[in-house]
Amino acid sequence: MFPDFTERPGLLFVVATLLPLASFLVVFLSFGLWALFRPYRDERDGRAELYNIFGGDHPGRLPAFIALGAIVLAFLCSAAGAISFFVDQGNYHHLTEEVEELAKKPARERDPEKRAELLKELEEKKEALTKTEIEFNRHWSGSFDWIRLRPTTAADMDSGTVLAVGFRIDNLNAVMFVMVTFVASLIHLFSIGYMSEELHPTVEDHHVHTEEGHLHRRGRFGRFFLFLSLFCFSMLNLILADNLFQVFLSWELVGICSFLLIGFYYERQSASDAANKAFITNRVGDAGFILGLLIIWTSLGTFNFEEIFRRIRSPEHRADEPAQLAHQFVRASGEASSPGETTRTLTVDPTGSEIILFPREAEHGEGLSPGDTVKVAANPKARQFGTLPYWMLVAAGLGVFLGCVGKSAQFPLQVWLPDAMEGPTPVSALIHAATMVAAGVYLVGRCYPLFAPEALLVIAYTGGITLFVAATIAVVMTDIKKVLAYSTVSQLGYMMLALGVGGWTAGLLHLLTHAFFKALLFLGSGSVIYGCHHEQDMTKMGGLYPKMKITALTMLVGVLAIAGIPLFSGWYSKDSILAQALGFTLIHKEHLLLFVLPLVTAGLTTFYMFRMWYLTFAGTPRDHHVYDHATESPWLMTAPLVALAVCSVAVAWGWPIWDAKASWLEHQLHHAQPHSVVADFGHVFDEGENFEWVQFRDHVNERLKAHEYHEVAGSMALGVVLLGIVLASALYLYRWLDPDEALQQAPGLHRFLAHKWYFDELYSVVLVRPALAVAHAFKWFDLTVIDGIIHGVARSTVQISRWDGRFDNLVVDGMVNLVARVTYRIGASMRGVQTGSLRSYVLFLVLAAVGLFVILSYFVTIVFAG
């Protein structure tokens, strides 16, 4: 029954994924049975007993414990899986390095005998390496065909008609698994405390006004954990997937879970609106995603990540010597095929309008160099060379990225995330830290080799704009959760920007570190809100530090981490991002904005985070009602805070910890980095002190510059961050300047920012109102024209049937009645014969007999006479 984890340790991750699903199903089924037996709860028989067994009138804590147990177990599984993965991978890398070392030796050896010996040894080692590689793949990947769209024979296997479900573990998703399950476990734990109000049989919702006062409803404790479990399963499945199709399914599941959880208090108009907004905004992104998927499916015939990348990117020439175009898109140009020709010849050309698709099983040595020619069949199979228009590749990348824009709330689809604050605070933490928004960034990282340079530039600028816009809005927000929401949008912008400028590890490292400190900050704000009895407005707080010390201190850790104070986890990731952006702009001077925006925003981030902390915890209380009732939250809620605070500090540490480039987590991520990153942004062979590098484009490359200017970027960022702290302290801690007066100086700017750059208004004017106008026009058309036609048809049908009825009544019924009447008349006239008198019957008999006799004798006479 239990899979053999020593044989296939990758299944640990599969189990970790399925555990939350199991928890969801168990709770879901028991709720179903509960609802089934609810009508009989007043009966005095077994059905009422069953009703009580499945929950009864009082919402119980059991669903929470099931969900918590599942996610904690999932955490343990993924932690065990990750550890054994790192060990296994370490062995594998060790062997690879040995082979590489050995491969260099024979060339140096002069003695032919020794050289032969070395070559023999090398062969043996290579064999061992291949064996280890197969073993490694069997350990950490697997899949089964879920849907075959066509009954395929072995010969037909090429045509890409299989949708598979599978997993493939690498450093990225191993680390992501541990992060998601860990953060989600703590959020589950926190939620048991935070959602305890929902345990009452009736809950009063102060935000919903009905005619009889506030709304009273049943407590929905179990339902919350039900959704939470499904959310975790969807996210884990998304990370686990080895193909885009599985990702897409989980993607939509994540969407629906966020809809359910944001709209958890669905009786509130604002909550149900926010849930709709999140869902619909994501639909816009998903439309792009589907377009991308369609392009990939029709042109490549597979959704498997590895296979996609292997087809669109060039393989290496030989194992020990990279080809000039290894892991790059190979563009080519050639004549359009004339009819009748079955093949066409293309020439490799850096500005060609098509890219070469490589055979699926392309081996080392099938790489291409500039000037090479390739023969392409008219209808290439997956095992042959093919072509794809270059613009289509760009479109596929942009389509997938549009999906990520929606999920990760990037400009211009960022509007849903702040509204999503309507959900319970632990949900906000989950969405912002571990699940929903992380999915977009994760997918960009996962699909990285798919993005053409143009698409990457779009990603970088989208991230750049997003991070700046969101940070400026966060500066003026007064709702504690809104500040955090905009800060999430801004940080996600950082990640996108990093990915766009080639900082693959930097962006994903920031995703991981951000998950911890943003979960910490959100849970901290949840603790504040809980302690202040659902007060979220920071202008009514202040001076809460003595009342809730643990919350205040842990949140301060989160603030320092997000600001990028050295030695906190945010420092490592943010410095990497800025270094990468600097390296990129040093090469591409025209994209200066891509460094200036994140640098300025680093200061803004620090400013608004400190502003938030000061407004909440420092100074004098501004609202004594709130202050007097404020209390520290129970240990169930503060314990996760402490755990997250520890992680927020230490999660990215490496040795030495004061070296921003030595982060252990970053090194782990580095192992999973696609080769295309190096191909697109420069090649660094040896990341030691003296690295050699091969230039593909210019004499210098982005990655090298980033490496070189890491400290420069870091110190610039530190300067800006310190400026932000000083400014925030001056305004909100020491009150040297009155913030209100400062706002008076630029009322227009403040209004502009407070209205979130008028994005909602803009969309309302540009999209919502026209959509409504069109809808109204269609409604009018529907009501007058279409309904008119239908009513006309109906009316004429009624008229026709009326005529038909008349014909039926008069003619058809008349004939039938006539027959009946005639029959009746005949009967009536004949009844006189039946006198009932015995004697008359006898008389008739006799007369008839005599009559017969006469007739017979007449005939008999004729016969005899004749």
Place this chain on the structure above:
Amino acid sequence: MSEPGLNHFLILGALLFTCGVVCMATKRNAIGVLMGVELVLNGATVNFVGFARFNPTFEIEGQIFALFVIVLAAAEAAVALAIVLNFYNNHLTVDVDTAEDLKG
């Protein structure tokens, strides 16, 4: 006086039949009607016996049919008398002219 031939039998049968029919048609008393019926049947019996006597191919059959008619007459009389009794119970008379329930 010669031997009686077939014609004599037939004439006797016809006479009995005619008497029976006339009796059925004229009597108002149900018992009388029944008597008429007996006469009609006896007329038929005489015919059968006559044919049995003078037609050699019909010798056994004629006799058997005569016996059948006698048995049938007895059965019929029993049933008819039962009907008459019931009729009397219902109408306190055996006048067949009052039996008009089957009038159309």
